[in-house]
Amino acid sequence: MSADRLKKLNATLAAGGLGALLVFGQPAVPARAADVTLAETGSTLLYPLFDIWATDYARTHAGVHVTTAGTGSGAGIEQALAGKVQIGASDAYMSDAQARHYPGIVNVPMAISALTVNYDIPGLAADTHLKLDGPTLAGIYAGKVRMWDDAEIAALNPGVTLPHQGIVPVHRVEGSGDTFVFTQYLTFSTPAWENDIGYGTTVAWPAVPGTVTATGNAGVLQAIRQTPYSVGYIGISLHDDIAKAGIGTAALKGYSGEFLLPTPETIAAAAASLGPRTPADERLTLVNAPGAGAYPLVNYEYAIVSTRQADPQTAAAIRRFLLWAIAPDEANEKYLDDAHFIALPAHIWVLSHDQIETIR
Template sequence: MSACRKSAIYRTGYIAAIAVGLVALPIAIAQATGTTIAETGSTLIYPLFRAWIDAYAKVDPAVHMTAGATGSGAGIAQAIAKQVQIGTSDAYMSDNEAMANPQILNIPIAISAQTVQVNLPELRGRELKLSGPVLAGIYSGAIREWNANPIAELNPGVSLPRHAIVPVRRAESSGDTFIFTQFLSFSAEDTHNSWGNTVGYGTTANWPSVSGELTATGNQGMVQTVARTPYAVGYVGGSFQDDAAKAGLITAMLENQDGKFLLPTPATVTAAAAELTPRTPADERLTLVFAPGVNSYPLINYEYAMVAEQQSNQQSAQAIANFLLWCISPQGGSADTLLKPVHFIALPTSIRARSELQITKIH
């Protein structure tokens, strides 16, 4: 395993999951009249956050909430700058960001998946298999046509078109880019000229220049750009996979560590989470990308709430803590009725306990 991979998984040291007492979620939440909670950030979690806001209005109608889909990079930056009370991100803060901003908590509030969407008119209704190394080849320009040997070898018997591939990537600082570039890095880490050794990963990346490439803003923008561009490929948050399906796109089956090609389903996302969540450290900054396990879908992640420990006043702090506790409660925001329609899964019990402990630090 490369030093890059070890740093991403073990950066704060291995801490086994421990049994801790769950913080009791208030059944009757004390209303905080006139309190406003502003959220911005991840476009992946935005559909879920909108559903949470609507549902929470019935729990505590005195709390006014707003949400913005501005990208994970903006979510982190605005939380640090105290421009919002909650910044959401698909990516945890980097080591440098965390050291420079020790007052910001990285709190997992749900688990999501990322998809790879393809616009191949000739293959509508059929399966397509892709791997991390092949996607790295596409996004580096080494693989330029859909019928190229590396793709054909993964899809025997499939008639692939001899047409130029159009790679689409995010234009803004994005947690989706962080997850996707981690997958490209980790899945071919032992190759000398691998993505990890040449480009690496992050919410932004020094993307290789590829003829015909396109950029898009937000997950909705990714779906729209891939949908209107025949022979395009792009990475899209799982909460938008229904939109992608309605647009006629193909959700690619992705190769995991065990060489199995899987689609993102509740079972495969849960299997991947079960493999890596026990390694989650106290500060909860951990990648879940490319988990081992025969049934593990390789592109999953924690969705984070970035929150300052110290708030402007006690009323605001209590309102934020109450809301986040509700979000991760199985009787609240983590009920299947809220998570399943937008393709999220709830935190495992041990991780919910860790998140609750972090939430108690908000004051």
């Protein structure tokens, strides 16, 4: 984050009466807590960033150790609700039913991320960037669009030579926030998908012959790379691995009708469009956000945490760690850049801060 951006954010926070909480972007809390181990598990999209946070935090905050595991967003939510971990990482927010049943659990955005739709079509240059939209992807995953040269795909990609080969859909097998975001895109753009399938961390996928399932983002990437003519969805934190694998990335049709790639600018445009509508509990989808230049597969990355911890020492350690992780300073922005995430806008930072402060 540039000095000007940091100054602007701190000014925004100060205007809201929170300026004293930051000194060059850091929470005004003691650097050391008594010996505490915090367990985090969940999102494989968020895992690389949480792992970096945990490693660096242990290096600079003696006495606190954060364990991390990429088990899928569904497991992250479930284990946080069951009290088996202190932090459940998730690309999806808790459902309304879960929120009603567990009123002491908060959904805290830590960063803003995105999904990519990727494919392996032999002979098609990786930089071609096929254009795809929600109805076409819904048709592929419902088994109604079966060939790469199908009329629906060809109409979106005039001038591109498409092979007469069967499409192999790839999807996650475990409860996944990536599935939640991807199926929201299909639901919001395709009435038939909304009526028959819907969205969630798990869904009743249609039985399409040849479908491949995989665990985690790395598993989906491997499945696509090893399966000619396949297509799937992958968290953007694997951007560098996707590039190394040489597979294609689709330009997706957004709410405005533009076909867009996930870039810091298009992700930020989606967040800027819907961020002001974010409620106090921060459970809000950023998928298919309105506005020019808004990439459609964007989401908050959540820490799912109980506000009622076993003891004050653990609660204090969680608060300090989470506040440190979202602190708007240059070190944390580098972590976000490396994972291809973007930082929370100032007003969302305030909401996340306020939720973190309820952890006791």
